[in-house]
Amino acid sequence: MISELNNFLEQKPGRKTAMRTIDRAKLEKLYEREEKKFVAEHPRSAALYGRAQRSLLGGVPMNWMKKWAGAYPVFVETAKGGRFTCVDGHEYVDLCLGDTGAMTGHSPDVVVEAVAKRMREGITLMLPTEDALFVGEDLQKRFGLPYWQFTLTATDANRFSIRIAREITQRPKILVYHYCYHGTVDESFAGVYEGVVGPRRGNIGPPVNPAETTRVVEFNDLNALDDALKRHDVACILAEPAMTNVGIILPDEGYWKTARELAHRYGALLIADETHTICAGPGGCSAEWKLEPDMVVFGKAIGSGIPGAAYGCTEEVAQRIGARIHLEDCDVGGIGGTLAGNAVSLAAMRATLEHVLTAQNFEKMISLAVRFNDGVCAVIDQNRLPWNVQRLGCRAEYMFHEKPPRNGAESAAAADFELERLLHLYALNRGVLLTPFHNMALMCPETTAEDIDRHTEILRSAASELC
Ligand SMILES: Cc1ncc(COP(=O)(O)O)c(C=O)c1O
Numbered sequence: 291m292i293s294e295l296n297n298f299l300e301q302k303p304g305r306k307t308a309m310r311t312i313d314r315a316k317l318e319k320l321y322e323r324e325e326k327k328f329v330a331e332h333p334r335s336a337a338l339y340g341r342a343q344r345s346l347l348g349g350v351p352m353n354w355m356k357k358w359a360g361a362y363p364v365f366v367e368t369a370k371g372g373r374f375t376c377v378d379g380h381e382y383v384d385l386c387l388g389d390t391g392a393m394t395g396h397s398p399d400v401v402v403e404a405v406a407k408r409m410r411e412g413i414t415l416m417l418p419t420e421d422a423l424f425v426g427e428d429l430q431k432r433f434g435l436p437y438w439q440f441t442l443t444a445t446d447a448n449r450f451s452i453r454i455a456r457e458i459t460q461r462p463k464i465l466v467y468h469y470c471y472h473g474t475v476d477e478s479f480a481g482v483y484e485g486v487v488g489p490r491r492g493n494i495g496p497p498v499n500p501a502e503t504t505r506v507v508e509f510n511d512l513n514a515l516d517d518a519l520k521r522h523d524v525a526c527i528l529a530e531p532a533m534t535n536v537g538i539i540l541p542d543e544g545y546w547k548t549a550r551e552l553a554h555r556y557g558a559l560l561i562a563d564e565t566h567t568i569c570a571g572p573g574g575c576s577a578e579w580k581l582e583p584d585m586v587v588f589g590k591a592i593g594s595g596i597p598g599a600a601y602g603c604t605e606e607v608a609q610r611i612g613a614r615i616h617l618e619d620c621d622v623g624g625i626g627g628t629l630a631g632n633a634v635s636l637a638a639m640r641a642t643l644e645h646v647l648t649a650q651n652f653e654k655m656i657s658l659a660v661r662f663n664d665g666v667c668a669v670i671d672q673n674r675l676p677w678n679v680q681r682l683g684c685r686a687e688y689m690f691h692e693k694p695p696r697n698g699a700e701s702a703a704a705a706d707f708e709l710e711r712l713l714h715l716y717a718l719n720r721g722v723l724l725t726p727f728h729n730m731a732l733m734c735p736e737t738t739a740e741d742i743d744r745h746t747e748i749l750r751s752a753a754s755e756l757c
Pocket residue numbers: 389443444445446448471472473474530535563564565566589590
């Protein structure tokens with residue numbers, strides 16, 4: 291990867307000025323220095339991490355928490371709005387926001403109050419509360435789909451949407467995009483390698499080779515999509531309208547119009563996973579770009595981080611479901627979850643949709659993301675870095691490639707693990723948390739212009755040290 295990057299960083303034809311080459315030895319030295327600073331400034335987190343080794347597998351509550359830049363994860367004391375404080379007393383601007391779970395800002399008062407009230411009045415019952423209707427009606431308006439159901443996670447909402455698609459089409463396969471991420475959905479941990487579908491690197495204990503369940507194509511390749519669908523065995527396309535988990539990859543103009551036509555021509559459903567792309571606006575990309583998917587999935591931020599997610603469908607899909615799922619079997623059909631649709635989840639979703647994920651807040655958040663982009667662009671230009679920055683609504687991300695990628699393979703090829711870790715640790719040591727595992731920043735209603743400028747200055751300083 292390092293030599294690939296260095297090759298890439300050589301002068302590109304057509305550019306007036308040579309692109310900058312990053313000195314890897316310098317990068318390594320800087321990382322060492324930053325790691326020392328991190329360790330010196332986070333003794334309480336270190337102690338907790340040491341103690342955690344004796345009770346938590348790998349010393350963390352969830353395995354990916356080990357992957358943060360730095361010697362160990364920062365343990366959190368409190369979080370509110372766009373900031374959090376760690377157990378060592380440092381305050382951070384949070385541009386990660388729980389990887390979208392807290393895109394609403396941490397613990398919005400209105401949601402906390404609604405949830406606290408609901409918790410005093412019954413948490414889970416196996417029976418509906420009126421909040422569910424409010425949420426269904428709100429989602430109808432946002433996404434234009436008439437019928438909704440609830441789960442605890444976006445992963446489950448995706449899994450159940452896939453099951454429904456398989457059931458009503460009576461087809462075995464699903465189609466996803468190379469380097470997609472839709473949560474821990476078995477079928478989606480697949481990639482296409484020299485034309486052959488197989489498990490994605492790191493796929494832990496796949497139940498079967500995903501080639502049996504999944505077709506994988508590159509984003510923005512309509513010929514490949516046509517090819518993959520024309521065998522008439524694909525139940526659904528599960529897609530983020532813009533890819534957000536391998537950098538931000540925007541669809542080509544007209545891509546979704548044709549993709550949707552192809553899906554329908556070959557009898558497959560289009561499921562839009564808007565869990566991250568909700569950043570585009572109150573109705574996600576489905577509303578912004580008039581996508582008209584057959585199903586929509588929306589999790590994470592929908593309840594300000596209180597576990598909950600939703601999936602919705604068209605009238606036609608609803609009728610086809612009704613024709614196939616029988617009352618006597620509906621509790622053991624593989625779609626469910628005892629706590630799904632519980633009263634607290636729904637109270638959180640209602641308060642979030644009514645008061646936080648509003649058009650007015652989106653407007654503010656999106657203008658901050660524009661400011662973030664402008665700042666990063668200026669740093670890239672000043673330092674002649676072969677990077678680019680992309681934005682989708684209130685989400686922005688910089689990538690180590692001169693041009694924005696058009697598909698997952700292109701984006702993944704430009705990844706630089708060491709450089710990314712340095713930039714994350716550098717920012718963390720100066721009070722800014724970026725989304726781990728890529729260079730993503732998300733805005734919440736409480737993010738301020740000063741927060742964004744602070745990130746820009748930190749990136750400027752990192753770039754000038756690196757170059
Ligand atoms: C697009 C998308 N869909 C679904 C999920 C799964 O969400 P959860 O982990 O809350 O189930 C994620 C998680 O990052 C995601 O990025």
